[in-house]
Amino acid sequence: MSAEIIDRIVENVLQGRRDSEDEGVDEGYYGQPGVTELVKEALGKEVPLEKILSDGLSRGMTMVGQKYETGEYFIPDMLAAAEAVAAAMEVLEPQLLESGRQEDRGKVLIATVEKDQHDIGKNLVCIMLRGAGFSVVDLGINVPAKRIAEAAASEKAGLVGLSALLDTTMPYMRSTIEELEKSNLRDRVKVMIGGAPTSDSFAREIGADAHGKDAFAAVKIAEKFLPGEGNR
Amino acid sequence: MTKRIYHGGQYTVLSRKEIENIHDATMKVLEDVGFEITYPPALELLEKNGAKVDTEQKKVYAPRELISKCIKQAPGEFTFYGRKEGQEIVLGGTRVQFGTGGTALNVLGFDRKKRPSKARDIADIAALVEKLENLDFLVVPLYPNDAAKGKGDINRFFPCFGHSSKPVMGGVYTLQGLRDIVDMASFLAGGRDKLQRKPFVGFITSIASPLRIDDLYAQLLMEVASMGLPLATSAAPTAGATAPITLAGTLVQQNAEALMGVVLTQLVNPGTPVLYSAVPSTMDLRTMSFLMGTIESGLMNAAVSQMAHYYRIPSYLTVGTTDSKIPDAQAAYESATTCLMGALAGGNFIHEAAGLLEGAMTASPAKYVIDNDIIGSCMRALRGVEINEDTLAVDVIARVGPGGHFLAEEHTVKYMRTEAFFPRVSDRRSYQAWQEAGSKDSWTKAEEIASKLMEEEHEHFMDAGQEEEIRSKYEGLVQF
Numbered sequence: 001m002s003a004e005i006i007d008r009i010v011e012n013v014l015q016g017r018r019d020s021e022d023e024g025v026d027e028g029y030y031g032q033p034g035v036t037e038l039v040k041e042a043l044g045k046e047v048p049l050e051k052i053l054s055d056g057l058s059r060g061m062t063m064v065g066q067k068y069e070t071g072e073y074f075i076p077d078m079l080a081a082a083e084a085v086a087a088a089m090e091v092l093e094p095q096l097l098e099s100g101r102q103e104d105r106g107k108v109l110i111a112t113v114e115k116d117q118h119d120i121g122k123n124l125v126c127i128m129l130r131g132a133g134f135s136v137v138d139l140g141i142n143v144p145a146k147r148i149a150e151a152a153a154s155e156k157a158g159l160v161g162l163s164a165l166l167d168t169t170m171p172y173m174r175s176t177i178e179e180l181e182k183s184n185l186r187d188r189v190k191v192m193i194g195g196a197p198t199s200d201s202f203a204r205e206i207g208a209d210a211h212g213k214d215a216f217a218a219v220k221i222a223e224k225f226l227p228g229e230g231n232r
Numbered sequence: 233m234t235k236r237i238y239h240g241g242q243y244t245v246l247s248r249k250e251i252e253n254i255h256d257a258t259m260k261v262l263e264d265v266g267f268e269i270t271y272p273p274a275l276e277l278l279e280k281n282g283a284k285v286d287t288e289q290k291k292v293y294a295p296r297e298l299i300s301k302c303i304k305q306a307p308g309e310f311t312f313y314g315r316k317e318g319q320e321i322v323l324g325g326t327r328v329q330f331g332t333g334g335t336a337l338n339v340l341g342f343d344r345k346k347r348p349s350k351a352r353d354i355a356d357i358a359a360l361v362e363k364l365e366n367l368d369f370l371v372v373p374l375y376p377n378d379a380a381k382g383k384g385d386i387n388r389f390f391p392c393f394g395h396s397s398k399p400v401m402g403g404v405y406t407l408q409g410l411r412d413i414v415d416m417a418s419f420l421a422g423g424r425d426k427l428q429r430k431p432f433v434g435f436i437t438s439i440a441s442p443l444r445i446d447d448l449y450a451q452l453l454m455e456v457a458s459m460g461l462p463l464a465t466s467a468a469p470t471a472g473a474t475a476p477i478t479l480a481g482t483l484v485q486q487n488a489e490a491l492m493g494v495v496l497t498q499l500v501n502p503g504t505p506v507l508y509s510a511v512p513s514t515m516d517l518r519t520m521s522f523l524m525g526t527i528e529s530g531l532m533n534a535a536v537s538q539m540a541h542y543y544r545i546p547s548y549l550t551v552g553t554t555d556s557k558i559p560d561a562q563a564a565y566e567s568a569t570t571c572l573m574g575a576l577a578g579g580n581f582i583h584e585a586a587g588l589l590e591g592a593m594t595a596s597p598a599k600y601v602i603d604n605d606i607i608g609s610c611m612r613a614l615r616g617v618e619i620n621e622d623t624l625a626v627d628v629i630a631r632v633g634p635g636g637h638f639l640a641e642e643h644t645v646k647y648m649r650t651e652a653f654f655p656r657v658s659d660r661r662s663y664q665a666w667q668e669a670g671s672k673d674s675w676t677k678a679e680e681i682a683s684k685l686m687e688e689e690h691e692h693f694m695d696a697g698q699e700e701e702i703r704s705k706y707e708g709l710v711q712f
């Protein structure tokens with residue numbers, strides 16, 4: 001029984017269906033339970049949390065990633081899947097807190113830097129990270145360096161992700177890193193950057209720890225810097 | 233599997249009045265200037281049907297009434313079948329279909345060296361074309377230089393029958409070759425009657441510009457017509473050399489030539505599925521180079537499509553070839569501009585549109601892949617912008633609201649795979665991703681795609697028994 005419900009969770013992650021109102025990638029799903037309902041059902045049947053997370057949600061996202069790599073899935077397909085998983089994580093929050101898994105892993109703090117109003121890329125990264133089971137704090141757009149540093153401290157972030165779309169706002173990534181150093185946070189907070197004008201070499205130049213060329217790369221970086229046994 | 237149907241006709245280079253001007257001028261040419269036809273049975277047939285024939289000069293003066301009658305007899309639409317259900321194409325109206333062309337003498341291989349083409353290359357290209365979804369038919373692309381003298385015809389069609397399920401058409405050089413190919417096709421069809429009912433092979437016979445049909449081609453044309461198989465009576469007037477320098481003048485002459493093809497086929501066998509056939513081209517009068525990829529050729533082909541619509545006869549256009557020697561920028565823009573014109577003009581059997589370089593002298597696997605993308609883009613253009621309540625998307629715009637994004641909308645997921653055309657070759661990644669993948673240009677990428685498609689397993693459309701029987705029956709088939 002538990003294997004069957006886990007398979008249905010995987011199937012619905014692949015379909016990107018949060019709940020019964022979602023249509024999914026293929027036809028004929030409307031009205032059937034989505035990922036959140038199935039996760040509730042699994043909890044009711046006392047399927048172990050670990051199984052729901054790793055064999056269901058995480059396996060589903062891995063398969064989605066593979067479908068993206070082969071070109072079968074597009075970004076919106078990935079987003080739908082990630083949003084469904086993120087919604088399921090919310091359902092699981094009481095259990096997660098109880099098990100103490102999220103505590104030691106550290107949060108990801110995300111912001112578009114000062115003077116930059118672009119947020120689509122940043123939002124994608126947030127959705128994908130949440131879909132991968134990370135706890136994400138989104139500070140929004142046009143965020144000054146000082147505020148990012150303050151939030152990194154107060155939220156106990158383990159990783160800060162900075163986004164910029166303009167080459168005129170890219171320098172604020174550097175000043176944000178400097179601000180983190182000034183606040184003596186740099187030894188416990190990793191920094192990743194992303195956005196169309198950024199590159200590996202720019203990341204090195206400003207002393208960032210990593211550059212993600214897209215939202216999937218951001219997830220990989222987060223997994224590297226914030227290894228968590230719990231919810232992956 | 234049913235093919236999506238695409239309609240052209242959005243682009244009209246000629247006004248109705250101009251079409252009539254060309255028609256009237258053409259009637260004067262056919263009635264007063266006359267056509268040179270040397271094959272006596274053709275002359276007799278024309279004379280019997282009311283044409284004025286000068287036997288001494290071998291000239292035919294065809295009256296308007298005769299031409300009109302034959303135009304009316306020619307089918308306005310016919311189906312050209314494939315070897316597999318769903319591969320058939322319906323020719324006529326404004327339905328647009330693209331395919332390959334010939335006859336190239338060389339192949340530009342993956343080593344980027346040009347070499348003489350062989351029978352094996354025909355099989356390889358047929359197999360590649362089989363996998364290119366935007367190519368609807370296969371015109372025999374190459375000459376097999378390894379075929380013995382007099383064995384060119386069978387060695388051109390045999391590899392196509394073995395490796396293609398798309399409708400196959402090609403030129404023939406000898407009457408014996410034509411008969412052998414029809415026999416071979418009849419054997420594969422399970423009888424001549426079956427082949428005639430659902431023809432999957434058609435032929436191209438030539439009319440020599442200006443205004444001349446020689447013995448052999450008249451004979452071939454009449455033979456194909458008598459069998460009722462699909463036929464193109466290709467004429468290639470070259471503006472400035474074998475036709476007037478003005479595009480209008482070349483259109484008049486090509487119209488006369490195309491209509492003479494129609495007239496002869498319909499007199500032999502009323503209802504013969506004939507294409508209004510044109511290969512209008514130009515010459516560079518600075519160098520005497522015969523040109524295939526010019527924008528003027530695109531214009532004339534668009535006009536040809538309109539003339540064919542006017543006569544209600546399916547058209548045979550010639551676009552997409554380039555004068556470039558390699559699949560470079562020139563190759564891409566020449567192929568793309570002329571293909572788009574032919575498509576928008578509503579050409580029916582648009583041939584020569586894939587794989588060819590150097591004015592159709594050389595075929596390149598990479599170019600087939602690039603042209604498949606170009607043709608896919610043209611088809612997307614024909615599909616136009618779909619307007620209905622759902623596509624107008626007011627609900628979605630309202631739901632997302634100012635400042636939001638549409639990436640996570642179900643509406644996006646619903647349409648994202650069909651609203652856009654996805655070419656195989658175009659690189660659409662970031663600079664860094666492109667660089668990491670090897671900084672490849674489109675030629676290199678197309679080569680990789682072509683080579684992968686050619687290495688992958690492909691279907692055979694002749695079983696071992698059939699192949700053996702054909703090989704033992706027709707001497708001179710090259711082993712490959």
